[in-house]
Amino acid sequence: MLSLAEMASMAPTAGGQYHWVSEFSPPSLQKPLSFFVGWMSTLSWQAGTASGPFLVGTLIQSSAVVMYPDYSPTKWQGTLMVIAVTVLVWALNIWGTRGMPMFQNVMLVIHVLGFLTIIIVFWVLSPRNSAEVTFTQFTNSGGWSSMGLTLMVGQLSAIYACICM
Amino acid sequence: MSEEIKDAGKTVPKAMIGAYLMNGSLGIIFLISYMFMVTDVEAALNDASGYAHIWVFSQAVGTGGVVALNAIPTVLIFAGTLTYNLSTSRQTWAFARDRGLPFSNWISTVNKSIETPANSVTVTCLITIALSLINIGSDVAFNASKCYDTHLRST
Numbered sequence: 001m002l003s004l005a006e007m008a009s010m011a012p013t014a015g016g017q018y019h020w021v022s023e024f025s026p027p028s029l030q031k032p033l034s035f036f037v038g039w040m041s042t043l044s045w046q047a048g049t050a051s052g053p054f055l056v057g058t059l060i061q062s063s064a065v066v067m068y069p070d071y072s073p074t075k076w077q078g079t080l081m082v083i084a085v086t087v088l089v090w091a092l093n094i095w096g097t098r099g100m101p102m103f104q105n106v107m108l109v110i111h112v113l114g115f116l117t118i119i120i121v122f123w124v125l126s127p128r129n130s131a132e133v134t135f136t137q138f139t140n141s142g143g144w145s146s147m148g149l150t151l152m153v154g155q156l157s158a159i160y161a162c163i164c165m
Numbered sequence: 166m167s168e169e170i171k172d173a174g175k176t177v178p179k180a181m182i183g184a185y186l187m188n189g190s191l192g193i194i195f196l197i198s199y200m201f202m203v204t205d206v207e208a209a210l211n212d213a214s215g216y217a218h219i220w221v222f223s224q225a226v227g228t229g230g231v232v233a234l235n236a237i238p239t240v241l242i243f244a245g246t247l248t249y250n251l252s253t254s255r256q257t258w259a260f261a262r263d264r265g266l267p268f269s270n271w272i273s274t275v276n277k278s279i280e281t282p283a284n285s286v287t288v289t290c291l292i293t294i295a296l297s298l299i300n301i302g303s304d305v306a307f308n309a310s311k312c313y314d315t316h317l318r319s320t
Contacts, residue, residue: 001181001182001185002182004181005177005178005181005182006178008167008173008177008178008181009174009175009177009178010174012167012168012170012173012174012177013167013168013259014167014168014169014255014256014258014259015256015259015260015262015263016167016256016259018260018263018265019259035265038260038263038265039260039265041256041260042256042257042260042265042266045252045253045256045257046253046257046289046292046293046296047296048249048253049246049249049250049252049253049289049293050292050293050296050297052242052243052245052246052249052250052293053246053293053297054296054297054300055242055246056239056242056243056246057297058215058216058300059216059235059238059239059242060239062214062215062216062219062235063231063232063235063236063239065213065214065215065219066214066219066223066228066231066232066235067228067232069213073215075300075301075302076301078300079297079298079300079301082293082294082297082300083294083297085243085246086290086293086294086297087290089246089247089250089290089293090250090286090287090290092247093247093250093251093254093281093286094276094279094281094283094286094287095279097251097279097281100247100248100251103244103247104244104248107240107241107244110237110240110241110244111241114237114238114240114241115191115195117234117237118195118234118237119194119195119198121222121225121226121230121234122198122199122201122202122225123198125225125226126201126202126221126224126225127202127204127224127225128201128202128204129200129201129202129203129204131201134197134200134201135200139206141206141207141210161188161192162185
Protein backbone atom coordinates (compact mmCIF):
# COMPACT_ATOMS: atom_id res chain seq x y z
CA MET A 1 0.00 0.00 0.00
CA LEU A 2 2.73 2.44 1.02
CA SER A 3 4.91 1.53 -1.95
CA LEU A 4 1.97 1.97 -4.34
CA ALA A 5 1.36 5.40 -2.81
CA GLU A 6 5.05 6.21 -3.19
CA MET A 7 5.05 5.31 -6.87
CA ALA A 8 1.83 7.24 -7.40
CA SER A 9 3.64 10.21 -5.93
CA MET A 10 6.68 9.81 -8.22
CA ALA A 11 4.70 9.29 -11.40
CA PRO A 12 1.01 10.12 -11.06
CA THR A 13 -0.24 8.76 -14.38
CA ALA A 14 -3.60 7.31 -15.34
CA GLY A 15 -1.81 4.16 -16.45
CA GLY A 16 -0.53 3.13 -13.03
CA GLN A 17 1.36 -0.15 -12.63
CA TYR A 18 2.50 -0.70 -16.23
CA HIS A 19 3.93 2.81 -16.31
CA TRP A 20 5.91 2.24 -13.11
CA VAL A 21 7.14 -1.18 -14.31
CA SER A 22 8.44 0.53 -17.41
CA GLU A 23 10.27 3.17 -15.36
CA PHE A 24 11.92 0.71 -13.00
CA SER A 25 12.87 -2.19 -15.29
CA PRO A 26 16.14 -2.54 -17.25
CA PRO A 27 15.90 -0.93 -20.71
CA SER A 28 15.95 -4.24 -22.60
CA LEU A 29 12.93 -5.56 -20.68
CA GLN A 30 10.95 -2.31 -20.50
CA LYS A 31 8.60 -3.04 -23.38
CA PRO A 32 7.70 -6.72 -22.81
CA LEU A 33 7.31 -6.35 -19.02
CA SER A 34 5.26 -3.22 -19.24
CA PHE A 35 3.08 -4.69 -22.02
CA PHE A 36 2.41 -7.78 -19.91
CA VAL A 37 1.62 -5.77 -16.78
CA GLY A 38 -0.53 -3.39 -18.82
CA TRP A 39 -2.69 -6.25 -20.04
CA MET A 40 -2.86 -7.79 -16.56
CA SER A 41 -4.02 -4.59 -14.96
CA THR A 42 -6.43 -3.65 -17.75
CA LEU A 43 -8.10 -7.06 -17.51
CA SER A 44 -8.17 -6.84 -13.69
CA TRP A 45 -9.67 -3.36 -13.71
CA GLN A 46 -12.28 -4.44 -16.25
CA ALA A 47 -13.21 -7.60 -14.35
CA GLY A 48 -13.23 -5.77 -11.02
CA THR A 49 -15.32 -2.89 -12.21
CA ALA A 50 -17.99 -5.31 -13.44
CA SER A 51 -18.62 -6.36 -9.84
CA GLY A 52 -19.94 -2.88 -8.97
CA PRO A 53 -23.11 -2.78 -11.09
CA PHE A 54 -23.55 -6.47 -10.31
CA LEU A 55 -23.75 -5.73 -6.59
CA VAL A 56 -26.00 -2.70 -7.03
CA GLY A 57 -28.35 -4.53 -9.41
CA THR A 58 -28.69 -7.63 -7.27
CA LEU A 59 -28.99 -5.60 -4.06
CA ILE A 60 -31.99 -3.81 -5.57
CA GLN A 61 -33.37 -7.22 -6.47
CA SER A 62 -32.79 -8.46 -2.92
CA SER A 63 -34.77 -5.50 -1.57
CA ALA A 64 -37.63 -6.60 -3.83
CA VAL A 65 -37.39 -10.12 -2.40
CA VAL A 66 -37.68 -8.74 1.14
CA MET A 67 -40.55 -6.40 0.25
CA TYR A 68 -42.59 -8.95 -1.74
CA PRO A 69 -42.17 -12.46 -0.29
CA ASP A 70 -44.25 -13.93 -3.16
CA TYR A 71 -41.72 -12.74 -5.73
CA SER A 72 -39.36 -15.50 -6.80
CA PRO A 73 -36.29 -13.81 -8.27
CA THR A 74 -34.67 -15.13 -11.44
CA LYS A 75 -31.10 -14.60 -12.55
CA TRP A 76 -31.97 -12.93 -15.86
CA GLN A 77 -34.00 -10.31 -14.00
CA GLY A 78 -30.92 -9.65 -11.88
CA THR A 79 -28.81 -9.29 -15.01
CA LEU A 80 -31.33 -6.86 -16.55
CA MET A 81 -31.09 -4.79 -13.37
CA VAL A 82 -27.27 -4.89 -13.64
CA ILE A 83 -27.48 -3.68 -17.25
CA ALA A 84 -29.82 -0.84 -16.23
CA VAL A 85 -27.33 0.24 -13.55
CA THR A 86 -24.47 0.05 -16.06
CA VAL A 87 -26.33 2.29 -18.52
CA LEU A 88 -26.86 4.83 -15.72
CA VAL A 89 -23.16 4.66 -14.81
CA TRP A 90 -22.26 5.14 -18.48
CA ALA A 91 -24.45 8.25 -18.83
CA LEU A 92 -23.22 9.81 -15.57
CA ASN A 93 -19.54 9.13 -16.31
CA ILE A 94 -19.78 10.69 -19.76
CA TRP A 95 -21.96 13.72 -19.10
CA GLY A 96 -21.86 14.08 -15.32
CA THR A 97 -18.16 14.27 -14.49
CA ARG A 98 -18.36 17.98 -13.64
CA GLY A 99 -20.67 17.22 -10.74
CA MET A 100 -18.54 14.30 -9.54
CA PRO A 101 -16.47 16.03 -6.78
CA MET A 102 -19.64 17.49 -5.21
CA PHE A 103 -21.44 14.14 -5.54
CA GLN A 104 -18.54 12.30 -3.87
CA ASN A 105 -18.50 14.76 -0.97
CA VAL A 106 -22.21 14.20 -0.39
CA MET A 107 -21.56 10.46 -0.54
CA LEU A 108 -18.83 10.76 2.08
CA VAL A 109 -21.39 12.29 4.46
CA ILE A 110 -23.90 9.54 3.62
CA HIS A 111 -21.12 6.98 4.13
CA VAL A 112 -20.42 8.14 7.67
CA LEU A 113 -24.10 8.58 8.58
CA GLY A 114 -25.01 5.23 7.00
CA PHE A 115 -22.20 3.53 8.89
CA LEU A 116 -23.47 5.01 12.17
CA THR A 117 -27.08 4.06 11.37
CA ILE A 118 -26.28 0.42 10.71
CA ILE A 119 -23.86 0.09 13.59
CA ILE A 120 -26.34 1.66 16.05
CA VAL A 121 -29.15 -0.61 14.83
CA PHE A 122 -26.80 -3.58 15.25
CA TRP A 123 -25.68 -2.63 18.71
CA VAL A 124 -29.14 -1.73 20.04
CA LEU A 125 -31.61 -4.06 18.33
CA SER A 126 -29.82 -7.16 17.12
CA PRO A 127 -29.47 -10.46 18.98
CA ARG A 128 -25.82 -11.38 19.34
CA ASN A 129 -23.31 -14.17 19.83
CA SER A 130 -21.14 -14.48 22.88
CA ALA A 131 -17.60 -13.11 22.61
CA GLU A 132 -16.32 -16.67 22.72
CA VAL A 133 -18.26 -17.67 19.59
CA THR A 134 -17.36 -14.45 17.81
CA PHE A 135 -13.63 -14.58 18.36
CA THR A 136 -12.77 -18.26 18.73
CA GLN A 137 -15.25 -20.26 16.66
CA PHE A 138 -14.13 -21.08 13.12
CA THR A 139 -16.39 -22.86 10.64
CA ASN A 140 -15.47 -24.55 7.40
CA SER A 141 -18.78 -24.88 5.59
CA GLY A 142 -17.34 -24.47 2.10
CA GLY A 143 -16.06 -28.04 2.01
CA TRP A 144 -12.36 -27.13 1.77
CA SER A 145 -9.89 -29.76 2.88
CA SER A 146 -8.48 -27.89 5.87
CA MET A 147 -9.20 -24.93 8.11
CA GLY A 148 -5.99 -23.25 6.97
CA LEU A 149 -7.10 -23.39 3.35
CA THR A 150 -10.55 -22.08 4.30
CA LEU A 151 -8.90 -19.17 6.04
CA MET A 152 -6.83 -18.37 2.96
CA VAL A 153 -9.89 -18.59 0.68
CA GLY A 154 -11.66 -16.27 3.09
CA GLN A 155 -8.98 -13.67 2.50
CA LEU A 156 -10.56 -13.08 -0.92
CA SER A 157 -13.22 -11.00 0.81
CA ALA A 158 -10.68 -8.82 2.55
CA ILE A 159 -8.66 -8.43 -0.65
CA TYR A 160 -11.80 -7.47 -2.57
CA ALA A 161 -12.57 -4.79 0.00
CA CYS A 162 -9.00 -3.46 -0.24
CA ILE A 163 -9.09 -3.37 -4.05
CA CYS A 164 -12.26 -1.33 -3.94
CA MET A 165 -10.58 1.40 -1.97
CA MET B 166 -7.32 9.43 -12.39
CA SER B 167 -4.00 10.95 -11.42
CA GLU B 168 -3.72 13.14 -14.51
CA GLU B 169 -6.92 15.03 -13.78
CA ILE B 170 -6.03 16.06 -10.22
CA LYS B 171 -4.28 19.23 -9.06
CA ASP B 172 -0.81 18.65 -7.53
CA ALA B 173 -1.25 14.90 -8.05
CA GLY B 174 2.20 14.00 -6.71
CA LYS B 175 1.04 14.99 -3.23
CA THR B 176 -2.75 14.64 -3.39
CA VAL B 177 -2.92 11.09 -4.76
CA PRO B 178 -0.72 9.30 -2.19
CA LYS B 179 -2.38 11.28 0.62
CA ALA B 180 -5.82 10.24 -0.63
CA MET B 181 -4.71 6.60 -0.94
CA ILE B 182 -3.34 6.39 2.58
CA GLY B 183 -6.23 8.41 4.03
CA ALA B 184 -8.80 6.11 2.42
CA TYR B 185 -6.90 3.07 3.61
CA LEU B 186 -6.71 4.22 7.24
CA MET B 187 -10.26 5.57 7.44
CA ASN B 188 -11.95 2.63 5.74
CA GLY B 189 -9.69 0.17 7.49
CA SER B 190 -10.67 1.40 10.93
CA LEU B 191 -14.39 1.74 10.10
CA GLY B 192 -14.18 -1.68 8.47
CA ILE B 193 -12.73 -3.43 11.49
CA ILE B 194 -15.40 -1.95 13.79
CA PHE B 195 -18.08 -3.02 11.34
CA LEU B 196 -16.60 -6.47 10.83
CA ILE B 197 -16.41 -7.31 14.52
CA SER B 198 -19.95 -6.01 15.11
CA TYR B 199 -21.19 -8.03 12.16
CA MET B 200 -19.52 -11.19 13.46
CA PHE B 201 -21.34 -10.70 16.76
CA MET B 202 -24.67 -10.41 14.94
CA VAL B 203 -24.40 -13.46 12.65
CA THR B 204 -25.98 -15.76 15.18
CA ASP B 205 -26.70 -18.52 12.65
CA VAL B 206 -24.21 -18.74 9.80
CA GLU B 207 -26.08 -21.43 7.85
CA ALA B 208 -29.40 -19.56 7.96
CA ALA B 209 -27.67 -16.35 6.90
CA LEU B 210 -26.00 -18.04 3.93
CA ASN B 211 -29.26 -19.66 2.81
CA ASP B 212 -31.36 -16.48 2.99
CA ALA B 213 -33.92 -16.23 0.16
CA SER B 214 -32.50 -12.88 -0.92
CA GLY B 215 -29.12 -14.45 -1.63
CA TYR B 216 -27.38 -11.97 0.66
CA ALA B 217 -26.31 -12.89 4.19
CA HIS B 218 -26.49 -9.31 5.47
CA ILE B 219 -30.24 -9.22 4.64
CA TRP B 220 -30.72 -12.07 7.09
CA VAL B 221 -28.66 -10.24 9.73
CA PHE B 222 -30.71 -7.06 9.23
CA SER B 223 -33.95 -9.05 9.47
CA GLN B 224 -32.95 -10.29 12.94
CA ALA B 225 -32.89 -6.70 14.17
CA VAL B 226 -35.67 -4.89 12.29
CA GLY B 227 -38.89 -5.55 10.31
CA THR B 228 -39.42 -5.67 6.54
CA GLY B 229 -39.45 -1.91 5.96
CA GLY B 230 -36.39 -1.53 8.16
CA VAL B 231 -34.46 -4.17 6.24
CA VAL B 232 -35.19 -2.40 2.94
CA ALA B 233 -34.21 0.96 4.43
CA LEU B 234 -30.95 -0.43 5.85
CA ASN B 235 -30.24 -2.24 2.58
CA ALA B 236 -30.64 1.03 0.70
CA ILE B 237 -27.56 2.38 2.50
CA PRO B 238 -25.01 -0.04 1.00
CA THR B 239 -26.91 0.03 -2.31
CA VAL B 240 -26.50 3.80 -2.65
CA LEU B 241 -22.91 3.78 -1.40
CA ILE B 242 -21.86 0.95 -3.66
CA PHE B 243 -23.49 2.79 -6.55
CA ALA B 244 -21.29 5.79 -5.74
CA GLY B 245 -18.28 3.48 -5.49
CA THR B 246 -19.25 1.91 -8.80
CA LEU B 247 -19.23 5.30 -10.50
CA THR B 248 -15.64 6.02 -9.43
CA TYR B 249 -14.53 2.45 -10.05
CA ASN B 250 -15.88 2.65 -13.60
CA LEU B 251 -14.27 6.07 -14.06
CA SER B 252 -10.85 4.83 -12.85
CA THR B 253 -11.10 1.73 -15.04
CA SER B 254 -11.94 3.81 -18.09
CA ARG B 255 -8.92 6.07 -17.43
CA GLN B 256 -6.56 3.11 -16.93
CA THR B 257 -7.81 1.51 -20.14
CA TRP B 258 -7.58 4.86 -21.92
CA ALA B 259 -3.95 5.31 -20.79
CA PHE B 260 -2.94 1.85 -22.01
CA ALA B 261 -4.65 2.51 -25.34
CA ARG B 262 -2.84 5.85 -25.55
CA ASP B 263 0.43 3.88 -25.33
CA ARG B 264 -0.89 1.59 -28.11
CA GLY B 265 -1.18 -1.46 -25.86
CA LEU B 266 -4.70 -2.54 -26.83
CA PRO B 267 -6.56 -3.51 -30.00
CA PHE B 268 -8.46 -0.51 -31.43
CA SER B 269 -6.14 1.72 -29.40
CA ASN B 270 -6.77 4.69 -31.68
CA TRP B 271 -10.49 4.67 -31.09
CA ILE B 272 -10.30 3.89 -27.35
CA SER B 273 -7.77 6.64 -26.68
CA THR B 274 -9.81 9.34 -28.43
CA VAL B 275 -10.86 12.11 -26.07
CA ASN B 276 -14.22 13.69 -26.79
CA LYS B 277 -13.32 17.38 -27.11
CA SER B 278 -16.65 18.98 -26.31
CA ILE B 279 -17.03 17.22 -22.94
CA GLU B 280 -13.27 16.74 -22.31
CA THR B 281 -13.80 13.08 -21.42
CA PRO B 282 -12.39 9.85 -22.92
CA ALA B 283 -15.96 8.88 -23.73
CA ASN B 284 -15.02 5.94 -25.99
CA SER B 285 -13.09 4.33 -23.16
CA VAL B 286 -16.06 4.75 -20.80
CA THR B 287 -18.26 3.10 -23.44
CA VAL B 288 -15.87 0.15 -23.87
CA THR B 289 -15.69 -0.33 -20.10
CA CYS B 290 -19.50 -0.34 -19.79
CA LEU B 291 -19.87 -2.80 -22.70
CA ILE B 292 -17.40 -5.20 -21.02
CA THR B 293 -19.33 -4.88 -17.75
CA ILE B 294 -22.58 -5.73 -19.55
CA ALA B 295 -20.93 -8.70 -21.27
CA LEU B 296 -19.62 -10.00 -17.94
CA SER B 297 -23.03 -9.51 -16.27
CA LEU B 298 -24.40 -12.12 -18.70
CA ILE B 299 -22.37 -14.79 -16.85
CA ASN B 300 -24.84 -14.42 -14.01
CA ILE B 301 -27.67 -15.86 -16.14
CA GLY B 302 -25.97 -19.20 -16.50
CA SER B 303 -23.89 -19.70 -13.40
CA ASP B 304 -24.42 -20.01 -9.68
CA VAL B 305 -20.80 -19.78 -8.67
CA ALA B 306 -19.41 -17.03 -10.87
CA PHE B 307 -19.37 -13.68 -9.16
CA ASN B 308 -20.11 -15.26 -5.79
CA ALA B 309 -16.80 -13.85 -4.63
CA SER B 310 -18.28 -10.41 -4.91
CA LYS B 311 -20.74 -11.20 -2.17
CA CYS B 312 -17.88 -10.82 0.20
CA TYR B 313 -18.53 -7.12 0.27
CA ASP B 314 -20.96 -8.11 3.04
CA THR B 315 -18.36 -7.43 5.65
CA HIS B 316 -17.69 -3.99 4.49
CA LEU B 317 -19.34 -0.79 3.35
CA ARG B 318 -17.48 0.17 0.28
CA SER B 319 -15.48 3.37 0.20
CA THR B 320 -16.91 6.17 -1.85
